[in-house]
Amino acid sequence: MSKTPIRLTVNGLPHEVAVEPRRTLADALRDDCGLTGTHLGCEHGVCGACTVLLDGEAVRACLHFAVQADSRAIRTVEGLAAPDGTLNPLQRAFWENHGLQCGFCTPGFLMLATWMLEQPGPVDEARLRHVLSSNLCRCTGYQNILTAVRAAAQELGKWAETAPA
């Protein structure tokens, strides 16, 4: 099967790779770019473990072909921490609030929350639950993920208090 050369800009760095058209963006990131932080939990678009940002928008990397991302900018979990490994506020909130257990779904949740927190306007409880219901986690029962993202939103000045439901 013939391969197509493409150029992906991942976390600001260029990756020139050649892929079969059928190779998903998730597989290309993992196998061709060597960025294995993006995980595959279902490969049919339900679990969200593979969520990345494509030109600033959250997408399921398993539902996107790598060739479609040619010359586009992608952000993955590997791009969140500082180069020296220092966790960013969202990652730190996950750590402090025990927002992960096995850690397999975590990259997807981090990228989903990153996208949500970068959208214009504040986030409230309803929006938080609505957006985070996009991804599946099997360990945490979601409680500490919600707590972590809420804490990060507060720290980043993105939180809007609403009356409890």
Place this chain on the structure above:
Amino acid sequence: MNWTGRRLPRTEDPALLRGEGAFTADLAAGARAVRFLRSPFAAGRILSITAPDLPPGALLVTGADLEGVGTIRPELFRFNYRAIAQPVLPRERVHFVGQPVAAVVAATPEEAEDIAEAILLEIEPEEPVVTIDDALRPGAPILHAEAPGNTVVDGTIRHPDCQAAFARADRIVEFSLRSGRQNATPMEARAGLAAYDRATGRIRLTASCQMPHMLRTGIATLLGMAEADLQVVAPDVGGGFGQKMALFPEYPLLVWLARRHRGSFCWIEDRNENLIASAHSREQRHHLRAAFAADGTLLGLEADILANTGAFSCYPTTCGVEPLMALAEYPGPYRLPTYAARARALATHTCPAAPYRGVSRPVVTFGLERLMDRAAAALGIDPVELRRRNLVTEFPHVTPTGLTLDQASYVEALDRAAEAADIPGFRARQAAARRDGRYLGLGLAVFNERTGYGTPAFAARGMGIVPGYEVVDIAMTPAGDVEVRIGASPHGQGLRTTLAQLAADRLGLDPSRIRVIHGDTDRTPYGWGSFASRGAVIAGGATQLAADKLATRLRRAAARLLQAEPEAVTLRDGAAWAGEASIPLTEIARRVHQRSEQLSDLDGFNLAETAQYDPGGTFSNACHVAEVEVDAETGHVRVLRFLVVEDAGRLLNPLIADGQVHGGVAQGIANALLEEVLYAADGNPLTGSLADYLPPSAAEIPLIEIIHMETESPETLTGAKGLGEGGAIGAPAAIANAISDALAPFGVDIAELPATPARIRALIRNAR
């Protein structure tokens, strides 16, 4: 400084948060891809397997290639167990849809899948046995000649005085219940990477598993290879919940490939495979009959337990694990004078059953707690009061099945829960809502959770492979850091953190100086793994013992260096102290190793110790309270509130303990409302995607409130009791009781889980 008991963030997390975790699939670069060709029929005879022209480098492996490879055939020496065998790849017959029948190897996963798809697999279908009724039907096809009547386990406990209890009962409560089939659904599916090391001739199998040592022994035995030539590594494991305990045929096949072809072979299970062909659980039917006195005293219980355990028997626990746990633990936390029960495991042409968080206890608790609510209604006694009258209050207490309940807080937890739930306030809201045509319900579930049990408990089951103990090797390096090597193998529970906290306190060290090493048979002592809510209790106990032994040696060395008595030496803040005088532990470590002429006459040339721990077991306990609203028009259930009063003894790390409860409860809620593996009558699975099999999202799981009680166990070294499974055990029953309460005006009674909207609607419609 006491580290144990603190909400310490986990040392595991930063790497995982940076996307730098190492799950099996993350390590597969350079390996050839393996794809399993799986049976499309539930039952049938294999006529032929024909490959197209394979591209260069591709391989096809069938059962015919595996001459000399053994079968997976776990043993149980009690309860009329019939040992049945699972081939790594079958030669004659297929036994369930999804069973691997051949393996394809290619350069990439895409290519392997293309080839597998093009293979012509000729199977002559045979009549399948799919359901419990199918299996029991006279004249039904027999899956395994060794198991007549498709009955693989048939266990009985019968107290002679049970009939008499029913004869003198004022009220007999009798009903049947059904639990649907589930899949543990870890977010990381199974995965294995077998790599041949040409320099040593050894194989390293990296696998997403819960029991690396057991897996190594099992595979070496199957393949007839030296166990020393096989290293099994459990790297970061993306959840397991029991599903990753078993020895699955895919793993020996990978090791076989690596040996035969002297290379690296990787299989990354896809979600469809995981849903249809890994391991299922909980498909059970119970019939219960209970005798009560007019004052609510439980006089006796009869249970008939049927479990559909699928096509084969899981290794090492066997398919007896579900029915036999139900048989042994049905009495729960209640005083039960007499008991008669039969529990059977039935073979069917479906995916094999294996343990899943809670094993049978979610079903047992569903049965027992529905029984309490039904009996309360029948006797006209408040459900909380009826439970209170029957809960065990004096410890130790020996159950009618011979289990010893250690110190616990059954009544206290119930009372705390009832108070926190504000039942009178709820009843007022419920009445007001009903006037508006809204149906609120509140349900309780009281239960105990047998945890941290060692060898004696597993031996009592008659298992051919008896797990239980854990071994910990501890050593201080010459530079003064500590390595704790554990045989247990966590898969997301944070044991690295918890055990470091325990060791830190015994050694007077900061946990950051302690490394817990696990999941590598080359680097850890033989041990069992993480299952049965045992990590903190057993690996924790062994760690504490090992750390104590190391501390004793450090004190002895310090005493000489400080010219004090060893008894006068204490370890704290990274130093050994005798009065005002102190010496850093790093200095002691350096001297033991590098100035051994000064100290070696005391304890030799190193600071290494080993300890083993094999406790009898303990019971944690909890009371769950669910508040729900049922939409009577759609059958939809919304969980409005979920409260857990949990008593898991001493909490080693409350942050982690809470996380275990949250996760367990979420799985329990899903068990009650959402998740069910379904088969068509011909044995074809209907729930092969996450759009059909429904793990919950954040939108379905409410805020979970936790109140901890800490009745320290005298039966465990750390005072801790296990709690990993409890959330999943109590939640289904609490939800079922809450729905039944909500729909009491319709006379609806939940006797089947999951209580799907369609089922609830059918109950309401039929009741009207």
Place this chain on the structure above:
Amino acid sequence: MKCPPFDYHAPRSQAEALALLARHGEEGKILAGGQSLVPTMAFRLARPASLIDINRIAELDYCRAEAGRLRIGALARHARFERLVAPGPTGALLARAAEHIAHAPIRTRGTFCGSLAHADPASEWCCIALALGAEMRVLREGGERLVPAADWFQSVFTTTLGHDELLAEASLPLLGPDWRCGFAEFNRRAGDFAVAMAVTALRLDAAGHVAGARIALGGVAGTPILAEAAAAALLGAPPTSDRLRAAAALAAEGFEPTEDAQVPADYRRDLVRAMTRRALEGSLAT
């Protein structure tokens, strides 16, 4: 679970896309958002030999109000409709439904027209298209046709769209302020496809009587369907609670439900009754 192989084409213009469609015929398939197509390919239930990716055709990316209709280009993504794309009941209905479409990271990619072309019977957009009387603008090399929604849906995942055709635009009427639109759907888990849904539109005259009524149901049959008898029963009288209830009952009886292991037919009828009534009541609540 890897997709079968295919050839990939990324035309830069509509004309180029149409030429590719003409060339590849039955073997070709348009790739827009891909949020339904790619999972279907991952399960190897679809295996197009060629994918024609229209994501780089800027001229298809629009959504604008024009001459009383909302014109939605082939690249308008679900997420766009979460904010009001037009004033009045049509834009509000679209916004209301949008948040029920799968999840946020699906909505950033999936397209309105792609949903109509895929024709999942449980699609929100398909149900709305039928309820409001959408019109599809279908192009092929050297040709164009307009297809009303009533003629568009043929059966499960099947429309009148030919292999060489591109659904370039769908348009919806921009309803006036005298219309009240309602939407209700039932699913078991957030973001999942609906087990049943109802889209309703009522026009009230000055006296408060129902002067126009449309009710469409989704997820309950092979295609979205109109509950015509139920809608007709509402005409000419005020939309009282009893009348809404009666219309919902008519809707529940007036179709042949699809059945599967998890959803028996009578349960689907229960849901249609509940969703229809809730959509109607919701539309009148403000």
